[in-house]
Amino acid sequence: xxxxxxxxxxxGGLDVHAVPINKFKTTTIAIRFKAPLTRENxxxxxLLSYALKSATAKSPxxxxxxxxxxxxxxxSLSSGLAKKGNEHVLSLLMTVANERFLSDSAPxxxxxxxxxxxxxxxxxxxxxxxxxxxxxxxxxxxKQRISSIYDDKMSYANQRLIDEMCKQEVYHLHTYGYxxxxxxxxxxxxxxxxxDMIHRDxxxxxxxxxxxxETVFTEVKAVFPFSGRRAMTEERRQTVSxxxxxxxxxxHQAVKQGKLNMGFRTSIVRGDPLYDAYQVFNGLFGxxxxxxxxxxxxxxxxxxxxxxxxxxxYKGLMVVMSGIETDNYExxxxxxKEQLKEMQSGNFxxxxxxxxxxxxxxxxxxxxxxxxxxxxxxxxxxLTGVKESVEDKLKRIDKVTRDEIIKxxxxxxxxxxxFLRNEAA
Amino acid sequence: MEKLRFxxxxxxxxxxxxxxxxxxxxxPKNFNKTYVTFTTKYGSIDNRFRTPDKNEWVQVPDGIAHFxxxxxxxxxxxxxxxxQFGRQGAQANAFTSFNRTAYLFSTTxxxxxxxxxxxxxxxxxxxxxxxxxxxxxxxxxxxxxxxDNPDWRVYYGLIxxxxxxxxxxxxxxxxxxxxSDITKELLYDCYTTFYHPSNMLLFIxxxxxxxxxxxxxxxNQNRKGFKEKKPIERHDPDEPEKVAKxxxxxxxxxxxxxxxxxxxxxxxxxxGEKLMKHELSVSLLLELIFGRGTENYRILTDEHLIxxxxxxxxxxxxxxxxxxxxxNTADPERLIERLKKMIDDFKNCPLDMEAFDRARKxxxxxxxxxxxxxxxxxxxxxxxxxxxxxxxxxxxAFESLTGSDLKAALxxxxxxxxxxxxxxxxx
Numbered sequence: 001x002x003x004x005x006x007x008x009x010x011x012g013g014l015d016v017h018a019v020p021i022n023k024f025k026t027t028t029i030a031i032r033f034k035a036p037l038t039r040e041n042x043x044x045x046x047l048l049s050y051a052l053k054s055a056t057a058k059s060p061x062x063x064x065x066x067x068x069x070x071x072x073x074x075x076s077l078s079s080g081l082a083k084k085g086n087e088h089v090l091s092l093l094m095t096v097a098n099e100r101f102l103s104d105s106a107p108x109x110x111x112x113x114x115x116x117x118x119x120x121x122x123x124x125x126x127x128x129x130x131x132x133x134x135x136x137x138x139x140x141x142x143k144q145r146i147s148s149i150y151d152d153k154m155s156y157a158n159q160r161l162i163d164e165m166c167k168q169e170v171y172h173l174h175t176y177g178y179x180x181x182x183x184x185x186x187x188x189x190x191x192x193x194x195x196d197m198i199h200r201d202x203x204x205x206x207x208x209x210x211x212x213x214e215t216v217f218t219e220v221k222a223v224f225p226f227s228g229r230r231a232m233t234e235e236r237r238q239t240v241s242x243x244x245x246x247x248x249x250x251x252h253q254a255v256k257q258g259k260l261n262m263g264f265r266t267s268i269v270r271g272d273p274l275y276d277a278y279q280v281f282n283g284l285f286g287x288x289x290x291x292x293x294x295x296x297x298x299x300x301x302x303x304x305x306x307x308x309x310x311x312x313x314y315k316g317l318m319v320v321m322s323g324i325e326t327d328n329y330e331x332x333x334x335x336x337k338e339q340l341k342e343m344q345s346g347n348f349x350x351x352x353x354x355x356x357x358x359x360x361x362x363x364x365x366x367x368x369x370x371x372x373x374x375x376x377x378x379x380x381x382x383l384t385g386v387k388e389s390v391e392d393k394l395k396r397i398d399k400v401t402r403d404e405i406i407k408x409x410x411x412x413x414x415x416x417x418x419f420l421r422n423e424a425a
Numbered sequence: 426m427e428k429l430r431f432x433x434x435x436x437x438x439x440x441x442x443x444x445x446x447x448x449x450x451x452x453p454k455n456f457n458k459t460y461v462t463f464t465t466k467y468g469s470i471d472n473r474f475r476t477p478d479k480n481e482w483v484q485v486p487d488g489i490a491h492f493x494x495x496x497x498x499x500x501x502x503x504x505x506x507x508x509q510f511g512r513q514g515a516q517a518n519a520f521t522s523f524n525r526t527a528y529l530f531s532t533t534x535x536x537x538x539x540x541x542x543x544x545x546x547x548x549x550x551x552x553x554x555x556x557x558x559x560x561x562x563x564x565x566x567x568x569x570x571x572x573d574n575p576d577w578r579v580y581y582g583l584i585x586x587x588x589x590x591x592x593x594x595x596x597x598x599x600x601x602x603x604x605s606d607i608t609k610e611l612l613y614d615c616y617t618t619f620y621h622p623s624n625m626l627l628f629i630x631x632x633x634x635x636x637x638x639x640x641x642x643x644x645n646q647n648r649k650g651f652k653e654k655k656p657i658e659r660h661d662p663d664e665p666e667k668v669a670k671x672x673x674x675x676x677x678x679x680x681x682x683x684x685x686x687x688x689x690x691x692x693x694x695x696x697g698e699k700l701m702k703h704e705l706s707v708s709l710l711l712e713l714i715f716g717r718g719t720e721n722y723r724i725l726t727d728e729h730l731i732x733x734x735x736x737x738x739x740x741x742x743x744x745x746x747x748x749x750x751x752x753n754t755a756d757p758e759r760l761i762e763r764l765k766k767m768i769d770d771f772k773n774c775p776l777d778m779e780a781f782d783r784a785r786k787x788x789x790x791x792x793x794x795x796x797x798x799x800x801x802x803x804x805x806x807x808x809x810x811x812x813x814x815x816x817x818x819x820x821x822a823f824e825s826l827t828g829s830d831l832k833a834a835l836x837x838x839x840x841x842x843x844x845x846x847x848x849x850x851x852x
Contacts, residue, residue, distance in 0.1 A: 257566065290511045
């Protein structure tokens with residue numbers, strides 16, 4: 001069975017991917033711009049993502065732009081940023097109703113593609129500078145976005161762990177940049193960043209929905225004139241040696257619950273021989289309700305409501321997170337370390353192993369039921385440079401052996417512990 | 426068995442009410458996964474009721490419905506049912522709201538086996554004194570996690586400002602103190618009162634054969650021999666129309682202050698088409714007053730009073746209902762003043778029919794987008810059904826709304842006596 005049909009074509013500097021699929025009631029369109037993550041660029045690109053979705057030359061205010069979207073049966077336009085290993089991805093995302101389900105059935109896809117092209121190629125700018133008032137407004141939005149992370153302690157603790165653990169690496173850079181740098185960006189400088197993005201980034205456009213790929217290609221080609229790209233040399237991996245001792249950082253705030261985040265190095269990234277084994281290891285260690293962390297930290301010791309792990313597969317890190325009483329810090333850290341040892345010694349059953357594989361495969365297949373995750377799945381090819389079908393992904397999970405999981409576990413080395421706790425008594 | 430057709434949406438579904446009273450809905454969809462919810466009409470507000478066995482009125486500890494949801498996952502042999510779902514390639518979960526508790530799974534494999542597992546575990550209570558005690562540590566941490574969340578604090582703060590007596594005031598998970606009073610026996614009292622099939626709804630959607638599924642469910646239920654049950658008697662709270670408090674403020678260690686305003690619903694005892702018309706009208710009004718395309722939104726942004734976290738929402742269920750407007754703000758006091766003034770001004774202006782039409786289109790597009798998600802369909806269909814409404818009538822209902830429907834809702838809902846605000850300020 002073929003799970004996912006993708007038709008792709010390249011026009012100048014743009015790779016277009018059309019996914020004809022009939023299970024959705026809307027069409028989803030995403031354009032993604034990928035560039036190396038740098039301290040120099042990250043805040044500027046974050047501001048750019050705000051400025052682009054805010055206004056265009058034709059609709060020079062958010063209000064006017066919103067009205068046009070509303071008229072297209074509530075088409076949505078949003079922007080997003082992501083950090084994938086050492087790369088920064090800026091996305092513009094649109095969704096629009098499939099006119100088949102509307103009483104007034106004017107074709108919407110063409111109009112939405114034109115609007116997206118307008119957002120990309122005709123920003124509200126002139127003479128080499130973005131509109132100053134728009135930039136000011138979006139600076140405020142971005143600064144609020146950056147500071148709001150402090151109010152979400154789970155994300156805050158995770159960000160602080162990475163700050164401490166990856167100080168010397170590009171990966172520590174914050175996806176939305178730095179508040180103190182926002183005000184230094186002039187409308188001219190922002191326009192330079194924009195030009196750089198348009199002319200140099202790797203650009204991919206995805207259209208997912210009940211569409212005819214040939215029509216999509218014709219319509220995209222007419223409105224997205226990207227010139228050819230200069231090939232960029234990409235340094236995907238930054239080699240870092242394992243730590244000699246564990247770095248422990250404690251921070252005090254007025255919190256009721258302590259947030260424990262532990263960062264491990266794995267030296268395994270996507271494309272490595274042990275990558276699939278690492279996914280299975282991670283699932284068994286801390287993702288699913290039968291995982292070592294859920295069973296031992298939560299169910300057996302009742303120390304936490306959540307205790308889980310996540311694998312940063314573009315960077316090769318594994319992070320454990322849990323919310324606990326401050327007094328239970330040592331107890332919890334010890335259980336987590338013990339459980340990793342259990343995995344390294346192969347103390348897990350075949351039943352647990354098979355259950356993990358079944359749930360990972362289930363998650364891959366369920367991903368195909370959402371237009372957003374379909375785009376994410378296809379975009380992995382752009383990030384890794386490796387094309388792989390869903391069928392092959394499933395097969396590779398099946399093939400993972402117990403020995404490979406033990407190897408993956410043994411490559412997992414604790415680097416940093418970050419603990420956010422209440423103010424000391 | 427009833428066949429329901431929604432041709433505009435290209436959907437067909439099957440409904441059957443079993444002899445034990447269970448309502449079963451099957452919606453075939455060509456997705457990879459199957460998503461199933463098994464919901465009881467029982468949530469955090471149902472804290473005073475008459476027990477069927479002892480036939481006496483009881484008041485149970487705050488947070489018990491949610492506690493019961495956690496304990497349902499325990500199996501008679503002491504294991505937890507997550508493991509069985511995992512072996513069968515399914516992810517299971519559950520959630521408790523003000524008036525519902527839902528158990529669910531999703532899977533791309535072994536749908537029928539997993540469906541049996543779902544029905545069986547929810548219909549097999551099996552906790553012990555020891556396991557009840559153990560759960561208190563876990564739920565205690567769940568409560569603490571919410572205590573540190575300023576968005577949650579402002580949301581609940583606003584509800585408590587609105588309601589003086591109604592149990593919606595109670596935190597869904599209860600407090601660390603209130604859950605300490607929960608016992609094995611009390612959990613059974615709640616279970617026997619609210620988990621009878623006649624108080625429950627099963628929704629199945631995915632690549633399934635409805636006839637087979639229905640047969641499977643029917644056989645499963647017939648085996649269990651549920652006896653007919655008297656209707657549940659719940660205590661109706663005595664709640665005044667006016668809000669309990671006009672405004673309040675707390676301080677937390679936050680980077681940005683937060684503020685919500687809202688109106689308490691005057692007579693939240695609607696159902697069916699009346700409820701649908703009222704809630705769509707209020708939602709459209711909020712869009713017309715504060716939507717991203719409005720002049721008000723522009724002014725609030727230019728005055729630095731809102732950011733992208735700004736949102737609004739209306740929700741109504743039997744016995745409670747409210748609107749909520751707000752988000753992060755540099756100046757809560759000023760924001761409250763501005764929002765109030767904007768609502769007053771809107772009331773005094775004639776309705777802009779062009780804007781009305783645009784807002785309606787936007788909402789219809791939003792409904793279609795939401796219909797991409799089986800989770801949304803299952804959870805919302807259930808919510809609509811339990812209020813005698815039909816989710817698949819949303820689009821025609823939007824299309825049939827008139828200017829006078831909106832005007833009626835505007836007068837009815839946005840009333841000064843039922844206005845309140847809540848802010849979280851920087852410490």
